[in-house]
Amino acid sequence: MSNVTRFGVSLDDELLQKFDDLIEKIGYSSRSEALRDLIRNRLVEEEWKEESTVTIGILGLTFDHAARELTEKLTKIQHQNIHAIVSSTHIHLDHHNCLEVIILKGESGLIKRIADELISTKSVKHGKLLMMTTGSRLF
Ligand code: NI
Numbered sequence: 001m002s003n004v005t006r007f008g009v010s011l012d013d014e015l016l017q018k019f020d021d022l023i024e025k026i027g028y029s030s031r032s033e034a035l036r037d038l039i040r041n042r043l044v045e046e047e048w049k050e051e052s053t054v055t056i057g058i059l060g061l062t063f064d065h066a067a068r069e070l071t072e073k074l075t076k077i078q079h080q081n082i083h084a085i086v087s088s089t090h091i092h093l094d095h096h097n098c099l100e101v102i103i104l105k106g107e108s109g110l111i112k113r114i115a116d117e118l119i120s121t122k123s124v125k126h127g128k129l130l131m132m133t134t135g136s137r138l139f
Pocket of ligand 1: 065090093098099
């Protein structure tokens with residue numbers, strides 16, 4: 001583990017109260033741990049801005065499996081990008097609706113393009129890309 005530095009932070013009382021209320025609600029054991037996660041989240045956001053950074057994306061898609069040719073289209077896009085698809089899971093939610101969870105690894109620009117193509121496919125009800133990280137740049 002790298003060295004740890006302690007530093008003071010000046011905050012407006014109201015802002016600090018809101019922060020303390022939030023971290024208590026979430027369940028953090030200390031301000032430091034909550035602050036570390038905020039910083040890590042911001043660093044991961046920065047990773048995603050650099051399109052050539054190799055990173056991890058988790059894509060969720062909700063759709064009606066009976067929608068015309070939709071399942072075939074989604075499968076085709078995934079096969080065309082097989083080098084970036086690590087895993088996919090299909091869950092039958094009810095009689096009509098399905099959830100597909102796709103884990104992607106590759107350059108962030110590529111992951112975003114694949115996710116956009118899948119999300120924008122006609123008849124996909126809802127799609128969301130969770131922008132994760134390989135963790136190799138975080139400590
Ligand atoms: Ni299904």
